Amino acid sequence: MGGGGFSMEPDNPLLDAYVVAQARKKNPAVCFFPHATDDATRYALNFFKAFSRLDARPAFLSLFTPPTADLESYLLEQDVIYVGGGNTRNMLALWREWGLDKILQKAYAEGVVLAGISAGANCWFEECSTDSVPGKLSVLACLGILKGSFCPHYDGEAERRPTLHQFHLTGQMKAGYAADDGAAGHFIDDVFSGGVSSRPWAKVYGLRLEDGSVVEEVLPTRFLGV
Known part of the structure; x- marks a missing residue:
């Protein structure tokens, strides 16, 4: 998600309900990662409030008080892993310290639905456009579960589009995707299947x-409302 979900649209559950619906069974276990923010308790509480209203069993992973030493088994039991927004750079550093980067690769291979907003969308790609360093946008290497690059908040933050175009023009960023606030890309088996x-x-x-120019293509995006 470029933006949206319970943290940006608390009264609009369309994207979150769509995520839950992608799980392989009814009433799926959905584990929230609040690791990109320094206010994880509040973020997790808002997640529980939102997902308790959906057909889901919400949980969250704290890395200060982990539920178990065997995080791999714990996460492979989840049906959905949903990553919150915040500082992508800090989050990825924390994941690598805990070995979550490798666990998430395995979870994806075994069919766990991976989702997230902003930093939680950036992380799945080879690289992203991020504001992790205050005062500027920069290119950051990410997990590489999905090929190419990603930019969130494409219509929500004025500098996102021109800066992303510049990254492409100067060869700093690979071809990839961008999403407006309230829009999400759906990938199945590494392939974009629609928005x-x-x-x-x-x-x-x-x-x-x-040919030396940035080509920006609007991809098919289906509105989930009526």
Whole structure:
């Protein structure tokens, strides 16, 4: 998700309900990762409030008081892993220290649904556009579960689009995707299968460099409302 979900749209559950619906069974176990923020308790509480209203069994993973020493077994028992927003750089450093980068790769291979907003969307790609360092946008290497690059908040933050175009023009960033607030890309077996949105105008985009120019393509994005 470029933006949206319970943390940005608490009264609009369309994207979160869509995530839950992708699980392989009814009433799925959904584990929330609040690791990108320094206010994890509040973030997790808001997650529980939102997902308790959906057909889901919410839980969250604290790395200060982990539920078990065997995090791999714990996470492979989940049906959905949902990653919150915040500082992508700090989150990835924490994951690598705990070995979550490798566990998440295994979870994906075994069919666990991986989802998230902003930093929680950035993390799945080879690289992303991030504001992890205050005052500027920069390119950051991520997990590489999905090929290419990603940029969130494409219509929600004024500097996102021009900076992303510049990253592509200067060869700093690979071809990839961007998503407006309220829009999400859905990938199945590493392949983009379409976009969905909680706002009628929100879109997902494909970006690539072609003959020295940035090509920005609006990708098919289905509004989840009526």
